[in-house]
Amino acid sequence: MSWQSGFEPIIKHNVPLAPLTWFRLGGPAKYLIEPRDAAELSAIVRRLNEEKIPTCILGGGANLLISDQGVNGAVIRLTAPAFNQVEISGAQVRAGGGQDVAKLVVQVVRAGLGGLECLAGIPGSVGGEIRMNAGGAFGDIGSRVLEISVMDSAGNLDTRKRDDMVFEYRKSNINAKFILSATFDMEPGNPERLAERMKEIWMYKQNTQPLRANSAGCIFRNVNGKSAGAIIDQAGLKGLRVGGAEISTQHANFIVADPQAKAADVIELIETVKSRVHDTMKIDLEPEVVIW
Ligand SMILES: Cc1cc2nc3c(=O)[nH]c(=O)nc-3n(C[C@H](O)[C@H](O)[C@H](O)COP(=O)(O)OP(=O)(O)OC[C@H]3O[C@@H](n4cnc5c(N)ncnc54)[C@H](O)[C@@H]3O)c2cc1C
Structure with a gap:
């Protein structure tokens, strides 16, 4: 008997996650699960635990960057009317x-x-x-x-x-x-x-803010009350590009992605900003965006 037995109506396989995020980037979820109520969520979570399948929960996808490989596990969404x-x-x-x-x-x-x-x-x-x-x-x-x-x-x-x-x-x-x-x-x-x-x-x-562009909002956390956007701007990084990803010229703490961008472009740009800000201003930026 498959571990999915009894849960077939709520499990989808190899579902692209990009359209479910504001960055519109990244690969698929091996399993996308949309339970119909809390009892069903509890039952599927128990089953996933027994099978040792890594599990995460996706909300509106507005603070997330999904890697190009996607998620090799289960992604749960609370889309049912009960939630x-x-x-x-x-x-x-x-x-x-x-x-x-x-x-x-x-x-x-x-x-x-x-x-x-x-x-x-x-x-x-x-x-x-x-x-x-x-x-x-x-x-x-x-x-x-x-x-x-x-x-x-x-x-x-x-x-x-x-x-x-x-x-x-x-x-x-x-x-x-x-x-x-x-x-x-x-x-x-x-x-x-x-x-x-x-x-x-x-x-x-x-x-x-570039509200209409593909992004995940602020990429980095402010540092001791100082705006990360102002820090990145002072480091002269507005408009910096890696592939299809760019530091927004409107708000330096936003990375905006072209439709043909890869998640890897965003990740490389994050690393570049971190090291340039560290080298020039001796400040360590910490990402706010969640990366899967
Ligand atoms: C254009 C734009 C502007 C933004 N401006 C702001 C701003 O001004 N201020 C601000 O704070 N943020 C801003 N953000 C970021 C984003 O709106 C917030 O981080 C928001 O909280 C993300 O919620 P979400 O449901 O989309 O979470 P997701 O991106 O789906 O997930 C983020 C994290 O929350 C977890 N999560 C999601 N749902 C649940 C749940 N039901 N239970 C437990 N954990 C859960 C996920 O597992 C993940 O770890 C902006 C983003 C964009 C794209």
Whole structure:
């Protein structure tokens, strides 16, 4: 009997991952798995563990670079309706871990609930954004999280309350493998004014970041509060190219990729930037982007 027995409807083989990421680069996943609910996720995670198949979870693919070889294991996506529901109850909003944050922000703003409009222009899923505390100058997702439901790598469900969670600059202390849903603590507000604020933030991002290019957002973490983009700019690296990958001339912490680029071009460009910044400015840049 195959290890996949009973899970055939949710497992696809050799699925290209590039279209599922914002970089649009990289090879296929050996297995792409889209469980229909948490019980099925737990069951397949247990089966993958028994088979010792490496497993990872893909959100919106907005902070990821997939290598040209792809992923020789299982990639799980929370695309099923069970992981994409939004429930509004007073000033609390519960959203599934697979939910697209851009859609969630529009929905809560329309409902007259403020607090997440700071995420306008930050692509990703609820789970992916909580994992790395997505945000920026206007605020971050972590400051609104009340509670999350998680599953560990053995398939066990658990809950984390606000007091158990620490959110810092682009990181959280959430180690559980899967973030399945989150409850946000929101503030009632005027829908028109919230929509205006959301639009302002989005316009600001559009004017300062290459939002329409293929990228993964900021490539490097800021260094002791100093913008990595400013450091790369000072090192004179804007516009530097390797193959089809380029340091954005609009925002030096973005690498933008041409459609014919290879993931290897981006990886080489990352290494080149790291060594040039180290040599010229004695600063060690640390990637923010996750590389598979
Ligand atoms: C144009 C552009 C602009 C951006 N601007 C910003 C910005 O202003 N601020 C900012 O913070 N980020 C920014 N980013 C980066 C990106 O939006 C964030 O990192 C976001 O959190 C990625 O979420 P995701 O769901 O796409 O995660 P993915 O890229 O799919 O995954 C990233 C990591 O999170 C893990 N993960 C994904 N889903 C889950 C889950 N359900 N449970 C547990 N782990 C999970 C993955 O395994 C992986 O390790 C930008 C990206 C782009 C492309």
